[in-house]
Amino acid sequence: MIKRLIYGAASASLALSLSMAPSLAADASNDTTGAESNNEAEVEVENDVTVSQYNDAEIHNNISIWSNTGGNSASKNTGDGSVKTGDASAGVAVSNTANSNSASLSVSGGGDLSASNETTGYDSDNEAEVEIDNDVDLTQRNRANVCNCVQVGVNTGDNDSDKNTGDGSVDTGDADAEVSIATMVNRNWAEVSLNGGGDPSASNSETGAESENEAEVEIETDVDVLQENDANIHNFVGVDANTGGNSADKNTGDGSVETGDAEVDVEIENAANSNSASIEGMDDPDVSASNETTGYDSENEAEVEIENDLDLTQGNRADVSNSGEIGANTGDNDSDKNTGDGSVDTGDADVEISVSTEANENTLNGEDGDGDSVNVDVDVNVEVGD
Numbered sequence: 001m002i003k004r005l006i007y008g009a010a011s012a013s014l015a016l017s018l019s020m021a022p023s024l025a026a027d028a029s030n031d032t033t034g035a036e037s038n039n040e041a042e043v044e045v046e047n048d049v050t051v052s053q054y055n056d057a058e059i060h061n062n063i064s065i066w067s068n069t070g071g072n073s074a075s076k077n078t079g080d081g082s083v084k085t086g087d088a089s090a091g092v093a094v095s096n097t098a099n100s101n102s103a104s105l106s107v108s109g110g111g112d113l114s115a116s117n118e119t120t121g122y123d124s125d126n127e128a129e130v131e132i133d134n135d136v137d138l139t140q141r142n143r144a145n146v147c148n149c150v151q152v153g154v155n156t157g158d159n160d161s162d163k164n165t166g167d168g169s170v171d172t173g174d175a176d177a178e179v180s181i182a183t184m185v186n187r188n189w190a191e192v193s194l195n196g197g198g199d200p201s202a203s204n205s206e207t208g209a210e211s212e213n214e215a216e217v218e219i220e221t222d223v224d225v226l227q228e229n230d231a232n233i234h235n236f237v238g239v240d241a242n243t244g245g246n247s248a249d250k251n252t253g254d255g256s257v258e259t260g261d262a263e264v265d266v267e268i269e270n271a272a273n274s275n276s277a278s279i280e281g282m283d284d285p286d287v288s289a290s291n292e293t294t295g296y297d298s299e300n301e302a303e304v305e306i307e308n309d310l311d312l313t314q315g316n317r318a319d320v321s322n323s324g325e326i327g328a329n330t331g332d333n334d335s336d337k338n339t340g341d342g343s344v345d346t347g348d349a350d351v352e353i354s355v356s357t358e359a360n361e362n363t364l365n366g367e368d369g370d371g372d373s374v375n376v377d378v379d380v381n382v383e384v385g386d
Helices: none
Strands: 002-010 014-020 026-031 038-068 081-084 088-107 113-118 125-155 168-171 175-194 201-205 212-242 255-258 262-280 288-292 299-329 342-345 349-364 379-383
Touching (some): 026 038, 026 125, 038 175, 088 125, 125 262, 175 212, 212 349, 262 299, 288 299
Parallel strands (some): 002 088, 175 262, 299 379
Antiparallel strands (some): 038 088, 125 175, 212 262, 299 349
Protein backbone atom coordinates (compact mmCIF):
# COMPACT_ATOMS: atom_id res chain seq x y z
CA MET A 1 0.00 0.00 0.00
CA ILE A 2 1.47 3.33 -1.01
CA LYS A 3 0.44 6.81 0.02
CA ARG A 4 2.19 9.79 -1.53
CA LEU A 5 1.48 13.47 -1.07
CA ILE A 6 3.19 16.37 -2.79
CA TYR A 7 2.40 19.82 -1.47
CA GLY A 8 3.72 23.15 -2.75
CA ALA A 9 3.16 26.74 -1.74
CA ALA A 10 4.47 29.73 -3.67
CA SER A 11 4.25 33.49 -3.45
CA ALA A 12 4.58 35.78 -6.46
CA SER A 13 7.73 37.75 -7.10
CA LEU A 14 8.12 41.39 -8.13
CA ALA A 15 10.45 42.45 -10.93
CA LEU A 16 11.16 45.96 -12.19
CA SER A 17 13.41 47.27 -14.92
CA LEU A 18 13.58 51.05 -15.31
CA SER A 19 15.78 53.29 -17.44
CA MET A 20 15.81 57.02 -16.70
CA ALA A 21 16.92 59.32 -19.51
CA PRO A 22 18.73 56.67 -21.58
CA SER A 23 21.37 57.75 -24.12
CA LEU A 24 21.09 61.37 -22.98
CA ALA A 25 23.22 63.87 -24.91
CA ALA A 26 22.84 67.50 -23.85
CA ASP A 27 24.56 70.61 -25.21
CA ALA A 28 24.05 74.20 -24.06
CA SER A 29 26.04 76.83 -25.97
CA ASN A 30 26.22 80.52 -26.81
CA ASP A 31 28.05 81.11 -30.10
CA THR A 32 28.95 84.42 -31.78
CA THR A 33 27.04 86.73 -29.46
CA GLY A 34 26.56 90.45 -30.05
CA ALA A 35 28.17 93.32 -28.20
CA GLU A 36 26.54 94.29 -24.91
CA SER A 37 24.09 91.37 -25.24
CA ASN A 38 22.76 89.05 -22.52
CA ASN A 39 22.61 85.39 -23.53
CA GLU A 40 21.56 82.32 -21.56
CA ALA A 41 21.47 78.71 -22.79
CA GLU A 42 20.30 76.12 -20.28
CA VAL A 43 19.40 72.43 -20.29
CA GLU A 44 17.85 71.11 -17.09
CA VAL A 45 16.77 67.50 -16.51
CA GLU A 46 15.23 66.45 -13.21
CA ASN A 47 14.32 62.83 -12.42
CA ASP A 48 12.57 61.85 -9.19
CA VAL A 49 11.79 58.14 -8.86
CA THR A 50 10.47 56.24 -5.86
CA VAL A 51 10.23 52.44 -6.09
CA SER A 52 8.78 50.32 -3.29
CA GLN A 53 8.62 46.52 -3.42
CA TYR A 54 6.98 44.69 -0.51
CA ASN A 55 6.16 41.01 0.03
CA ASP A 56 4.45 39.37 3.00
CA ALA A 57 4.00 35.58 3.01
CA GLU A 58 2.22 33.45 5.60
CA ILE A 59 2.55 29.71 4.86
CA HIS A 60 1.34 26.87 7.08
CA ASN A 61 1.57 23.22 6.03
CA ASN A 62 0.14 20.58 8.38
CA ILE A 63 0.37 17.07 6.92
CA SER A 64 -0.38 13.69 8.55
CA ILE A 65 -0.05 10.32 6.78
CA TRP A 66 -0.64 6.81 8.07
CA SER A 67 0.22 3.79 5.89
CA ASN A 68 -0.49 0.37 7.43
CA THR A 69 -0.47 -3.26 6.34
CA GLY A 70 0.13 -4.70 9.82
CA GLY A 71 -1.96 -5.44 12.86
CA ASN A 72 -3.03 -8.85 11.58
CA SER A 73 -3.83 -12.05 13.48
CA ALA A 74 -3.79 -15.77 12.50
CA SER A 75 -4.13 -17.43 15.89
CA LYS A 76 -5.86 -20.36 17.59
CA ASN A 77 -6.17 -22.39 14.42
CA THR A 78 -6.41 -26.21 14.52
CA GLY A 79 -3.91 -26.25 11.65
CA ASP A 80 -1.14 -23.78 10.84
CA GLY A 81 -1.40 -20.00 11.30
CA SER A 82 0.41 -17.73 8.83
CA VAL A 83 0.59 -13.92 8.39
CA LYS A 84 2.39 -12.30 5.46
CA THR A 85 2.05 -8.54 4.97
CA GLY A 86 2.80 -6.31 2.01
CA ASP A 87 5.05 -3.24 2.06
CA ALA A 88 3.94 0.10 3.54
CA SER A 89 5.38 3.27 2.00
CA ALA A 90 4.77 6.98 2.43
CA GLY A 91 6.37 9.93 0.62
CA VAL A 92 5.88 13.60 1.46
CA ALA A 93 7.46 16.50 -0.44
CA VAL A 94 6.85 20.08 0.70
CA SER A 95 8.28 22.96 -1.30
CA ASN A 96 7.82 26.63 -0.36
CA THR A 97 9.14 29.51 -2.47
CA ALA A 98 8.11 33.03 -1.55
CA ASN A 99 9.07 36.71 -1.62
CA SER A 100 11.44 37.78 -4.35
CA ASN A 101 12.15 41.37 -5.39
CA SER A 102 14.17 42.36 -8.44
CA ALA A 103 14.92 45.91 -9.61
CA SER A 104 17.21 47.27 -12.30
CA LEU A 105 17.61 51.06 -12.54
CA SER A 106 19.67 52.99 -15.08
CA VAL A 107 19.97 56.65 -14.15
CA SER A 108 21.05 59.39 -16.57
CA GLY A 109 23.53 57.38 -18.52
CA GLY A 110 24.85 56.96 -22.04
CA GLY A 111 25.53 60.49 -23.43
CA ASP A 112 27.89 63.44 -23.49
CA LEU A 113 27.07 66.68 -21.67
CA SER A 114 28.60 69.98 -22.70
CA ALA A 115 28.20 73.68 -21.98
CA SER A 116 30.14 76.31 -23.96
CA ASN A 117 30.46 80.01 -24.78
CA GLU A 118 32.32 80.69 -28.02
CA THR A 119 33.13 83.91 -29.85
CA THR A 120 31.26 86.22 -27.50
CA GLY A 121 30.76 89.95 -28.12
CA TYR A 122 32.18 93.01 -26.36
CA ASP A 123 30.71 93.65 -22.91
CA SER A 124 28.28 90.73 -23.35
CA ASP A 125 26.93 88.52 -20.57
CA ASN A 126 26.82 84.85 -21.56
CA GLU A 127 25.69 81.84 -19.49
CA ALA A 128 25.57 78.23 -20.70
CA GLU A 129 24.46 75.56 -18.26
CA VAL A 130 23.56 71.85 -18.29
CA GLU A 131 22.04 70.57 -15.05
CA ILE A 132 21.05 66.95 -14.35
CA ASP A 133 19.34 66.18 -11.03
CA ASN A 134 18.48 62.55 -10.17
CA ASP A 135 16.76 61.45 -6.97
CA VAL A 136 16.13 57.71 -6.61
CA ASP A 137 14.58 55.94 -3.61
CA LEU A 138 14.44 52.14 -3.84
CA THR A 139 12.93 50.07 -1.03
CA GLN A 140 12.74 46.26 -1.02
CA ARG A 141 11.21 44.47 1.96
CA ASN A 142 10.19 40.86 2.60
CA ARG A 143 8.53 39.14 5.55
CA ALA A 144 7.91 35.40 5.61
CA ASN A 145 6.39 33.21 8.29
CA VAL A 146 6.59 29.53 7.32
CA CYS A 147 5.50 26.58 9.46
CA ASN A 148 5.83 23.01 8.21
CA CYS A 149 4.50 20.16 10.34
CA VAL A 150 4.77 16.67 8.85
CA GLN A 151 3.84 13.45 10.68
CA VAL A 152 4.20 10.10 8.95
CA GLY A 153 3.51 6.61 10.21
CA VAL A 154 4.21 3.42 8.24
CA ASN A 155 3.54 0.01 9.79
CA THR A 156 3.74 -3.58 8.67
CA GLY A 157 4.22 -5.03 12.16
CA ASP A 158 2.13 -5.79 15.23
CA ASN A 159 0.99 -9.14 13.84
CA ASP A 160 0.08 -12.33 15.78
CA SER A 161 0.24 -16.03 14.88
CA ASP A 162 -0.21 -17.67 18.27
CA LYS A 163 -1.69 -20.77 19.86
CA ASN A 164 -2.08 -22.73 16.66
CA THR A 165 -2.20 -26.56 16.68
CA GLY A 166 0.27 -26.50 13.79
CA ASP A 167 2.99 -24.01 12.99
CA GLY A 168 2.72 -20.23 13.51
CA SER A 169 4.57 -17.83 11.19
CA VAL A 170 4.72 -14.08 10.58
CA ASP A 171 6.48 -12.55 7.53
CA THR A 172 6.20 -8.75 7.25
CA GLY A 173 6.93 -6.43 4.34
CA ASP A 174 9.15 -3.37 4.41
CA ALA A 175 8.15 -0.03 5.95
CA ASP A 176 9.59 2.97 4.05
CA ALA A 177 9.08 6.67 4.79
CA GLU A 178 10.54 9.62 2.86
CA VAL A 179 10.07 13.26 3.86
CA SER A 180 11.48 16.25 2.00
CA ILE A 181 10.95 19.87 3.04
CA ALA A 182 12.45 22.77 1.06
CA THR A 183 11.83 26.41 1.95
CA MET A 184 13.33 29.32 0.01
CA VAL A 185 12.14 32.77 1.03
CA ASN A 186 13.12 36.44 0.97
CA ARG A 187 15.43 37.47 -1.84
CA ASN A 188 16.22 41.04 -2.88
CA TRP A 189 18.25 41.94 -5.95
CA ALA A 190 18.97 45.50 -7.06
CA GLU A 191 21.13 46.92 -9.82
CA VAL A 192 21.68 50.68 -10.06
CA SER A 193 23.72 52.31 -12.81
CA LEU A 194 24.65 55.97 -12.31
CA ASN A 195 25.88 58.59 -14.78
CA GLY A 196 27.36 56.05 -17.15
CA GLY A 197 28.82 56.56 -20.58
CA GLY A 198 29.34 60.34 -20.89
CA ASP A 199 32.29 62.75 -20.77
CA PRO A 200 31.06 66.13 -19.46
CA SER A 201 32.84 69.29 -20.54
CA ALA A 202 32.57 73.05 -19.98
CA SER A 203 34.50 75.64 -22.00
CA ASN A 204 34.84 79.33 -22.80
CA SER A 205 36.65 80.16 -26.04
CA GLU A 206 37.45 83.43 -27.83
CA THR A 207 35.59 85.62 -25.40
CA GLY A 208 35.05 89.34 -26.02
CA ALA A 209 36.68 92.16 -24.17
CA GLU A 210 35.08 93.10 -20.85
CA SER A 211 32.60 90.21 -21.27
CA GLU A 212 31.32 87.86 -18.57
CA ASN A 213 31.17 84.20 -19.56
CA GLU A 214 30.02 81.23 -17.46
CA ALA A 215 29.90 77.61 -18.69
CA GLU A 216 28.78 74.96 -16.22
CA VAL A 217 27.86 71.26 -16.23
CA GLU A 218 26.32 70.04 -12.98
CA ILE A 219 25.30 66.44 -12.29
CA GLU A 220 23.76 65.64 -8.92
CA THR A 221 22.59 62.12 -8.06
CA ASP A 222 21.08 61.02 -4.75
CA VAL A 223 20.35 57.28 -4.44
CA ASP A 224 18.91 55.59 -1.35
CA VAL A 225 18.63 51.78 -1.40
CA LEU A 226 17.04 49.85 1.48
CA GLN A 227 16.91 46.02 1.49
CA GLU A 228 15.40 44.23 4.48
CA ASN A 229 14.31 40.64 5.16
CA ASP A 230 12.54 39.04 8.12
CA ALA A 231 12.09 35.25 8.14
CA ASN A 232 10.56 32.85 10.64
CA ILE A 233 10.86 29.19 9.61
CA HIS A 234 9.75 26.34 11.85
CA ASN A 235 9.93 22.70 10.76
CA PHE A 236 8.75 19.66 12.72
CA VAL A 237 9.03 16.14 11.34
CA GLY A 238 7.69 13.11 13.17
CA VAL A 239 8.25 9.70 11.53
CA ASP A 240 7.58 6.21 12.86
CA ALA A 241 8.51 3.25 10.64
CA ASN A 242 7.73 -0.12 12.21
CA THR A 243 7.96 -3.73 11.08
CA GLY A 244 8.36 -5.19 14.57
CA GLY A 245 6.09 -5.99 17.49
CA ASN A 246 5.17 -9.43 16.13
CA SER A 247 4.57 -12.69 17.98
CA ALA A 248 4.52 -16.39 17.05
CA ASP A 249 4.06 -17.95 20.51
CA LYS A 250 2.62 -21.06 22.11
CA ASN A 251 2.21 -23.03 18.92
CA THR A 252 2.19 -26.86 18.95
CA GLY A 253 4.53 -26.78 15.97
CA ASP A 254 7.25 -24.27 15.16
CA GLY A 255 7.07 -20.50 15.75
CA SER A 256 8.73 -18.17 13.23
CA VAL A 257 8.93 -14.36 12.86
CA GLU A 258 10.69 -12.67 9.93
CA THR A 259 10.42 -8.89 9.60
CA GLY A 260 11.10 -6.58 6.70
CA ASP A 261 13.33 -3.50 6.76
CA ALA A 262 12.34 -0.19 8.35
CA GLU A 263 13.83 2.78 6.49
CA VAL A 264 13.45 6.51 7.11
CA ASP A 265 14.88 9.30 4.95
CA VAL A 266 14.36 12.91 6.04
CA GLU A 267 15.77 15.94 4.21
CA ILE A 268 15.22 19.54 5.31
CA GLU A 269 16.63 22.48 3.36
CA ASN A 270 16.15 26.12 4.34
CA ALA A 271 17.39 29.16 2.44
CA ALA A 272 16.34 32.58 3.70
CA ASN A 273 17.24 36.25 3.50
CA SER A 274 19.51 37.23 0.67
CA ASN A 275 20.32 40.82 -0.30
CA SER A 276 22.35 41.60 -3.38
CA ALA A 277 23.12 45.08 -4.67
CA SER A 278 25.24 46.14 -7.62
CA ILE A 279 26.10 49.83 -7.85
CA GLU A 280 27.84 51.02 -10.99
CA GLY A 281 28.99 54.42 -12.22
CA MET A 282 30.36 55.81 -8.97
CA ASP A 283 33.79 56.23 -10.58
CA ASP A 284 34.64 59.69 -11.88
CA PRO A 285 34.24 60.04 -15.66
CA ASP A 286 36.65 61.94 -17.92
CA VAL A 287 35.82 65.62 -17.44
CA SER A 288 37.19 68.83 -18.92
CA ALA A 289 36.80 72.49 -18.03
CA SER A 290 38.69 75.15 -19.96
CA ASN A 291 39.02 78.87 -20.71
CA GLU A 292 40.81 79.49 -24.00
CA THR A 293 41.67 82.73 -25.84
CA THR A 294 39.89 85.07 -23.46
CA GLY A 295 39.30 88.80 -24.14
CA TYR A 296 40.66 91.89 -22.41
CA ASP A 297 39.23 92.43 -18.91
CA SER A 298 36.79 89.55 -19.39
CA GLU A 299 35.50 87.27 -16.62
CA ASN A 300 35.38 83.61 -17.58
CA GLU A 301 34.24 80.62 -15.51
CA ALA A 302 34.16 77.03 -16.73
CA GLU A 303 32.98 74.42 -14.24
CA VAL A 304 32.06 70.73 -14.19
CA GLU A 305 30.51 69.57 -10.92
CA ILE A 306 29.53 65.95 -10.17
CA GLU A 307 27.99 64.99 -6.85
CA ASN A 308 26.91 61.41 -6.06
CA ASP A 309 25.27 60.55 -2.75
CA LEU A 310 24.59 56.85 -2.16
CA ASP A 311 23.01 55.39 0.99
CA LEU A 312 22.75 51.58 1.00
CA THR A 313 21.22 49.64 3.88
CA GLN A 314 20.99 45.83 3.96
CA GLY A 315 19.39 44.09 6.93
CA ASN A 316 18.36 40.50 7.69
CA ARG A 317 16.70 38.75 10.61
CA ALA A 318 16.15 35.00 10.65
CA ASP A 319 14.61 32.67 13.23
CA VAL A 320 14.93 29.07 12.03
CA SER A 321 14.14 25.97 14.07
CA ASN A 322 14.23 22.37 12.87
CA SER A 323 12.98 19.63 15.20
CA GLY A 324 12.04 16.02 14.73
CA GLU A 325 11.20 12.74 16.38
CA ILE A 326 12.25 9.80 14.23
CA GLY A 327 11.69 6.13 15.03
CA ALA A 328 12.62 3.04 12.99
CA ASN A 329 11.82 -0.32 14.60
CA THR A 330 12.15 -3.93 13.50
CA GLY A 331 12.34 -5.37 17.01
CA ASP A 332 9.97 -6.26 19.88
CA ASN A 333 9.21 -9.67 18.38
CA ASP A 334 8.41 -12.91 20.26
CA SER A 335 8.67 -16.57 19.30
CA ASP A 336 8.26 -18.21 22.69
CA LYS A 337 6.76 -21.31 24.28
CA ASN A 338 6.41 -23.27 21.05
CA THR A 339 6.49 -27.09 21.13
CA GLY A 340 8.75 -26.98 18.08
CA ASP A 341 11.46 -24.50 17.20
CA GLY A 342 11.22 -20.73 17.80
CA SER A 343 12.99 -18.26 15.51
CA VAL A 344 13.09 -14.49 14.97
CA ASP A 345 14.81 -12.88 11.96
CA THR A 346 14.56 -9.10 11.79
CA GLY A 347 15.25 -6.76 8.90
CA ASP A 348 17.42 -3.65 9.00
CA ALA A 349 16.44 -0.35 10.60
CA ASP A 350 17.98 2.58 8.69
CA VAL A 351 17.60 6.30 9.34
CA GLU A 352 19.09 9.07 7.21
CA ILE A 353 18.65 12.72 8.15
CA SER A 354 19.97 15.75 6.30
CA VAL A 355 19.43 19.30 7.54
CA SER A 356 20.78 22.33 5.69
CA THR A 357 20.17 25.98 6.56
CA GLU A 358 21.58 29.06 4.82
CA ALA A 359 20.43 32.40 6.13
CA ASN A 360 21.29 36.09 6.09
CA GLU A 361 23.59 36.98 3.24
CA ASN A 362 24.41 40.51 2.10
CA THR A 363 26.34 41.17 -1.09
CA LEU A 364 27.55 44.47 -2.51
CA ASN A 365 29.22 44.41 -5.93
CA GLY A 366 30.00 40.71 -5.55
CA GLU A 367 31.53 40.97 -2.07
CA ASP A 368 29.82 38.84 0.57
CA GLY A 369 28.80 40.24 3.91
CA ASP A 370 28.20 38.47 7.21
CA GLY A 371 25.39 36.02 7.96
CA ASP A 372 23.98 34.92 11.30
CA SER A 373 23.99 31.31 12.45
CA VAL A 374 20.77 29.46 13.22
CA ASN A 375 19.88 26.58 15.52
CA VAL A 376 19.40 23.03 14.30
CA ASP A 377 17.77 20.60 16.72
CA VAL A 378 16.81 17.09 15.61
CA ASP A 379 16.16 14.15 17.95
CA VAL A 380 16.69 10.67 16.54
CA ASN A 381 15.44 7.43 18.08
CA VAL A 382 16.39 4.21 16.33
CA GLU A 383 15.47 0.80 17.70
CA VAL A 384 16.75 -2.38 16.03
CA GLY A 385 15.67 -5.85 17.06
CA ASP A 386 18.15 -8.61 17.81
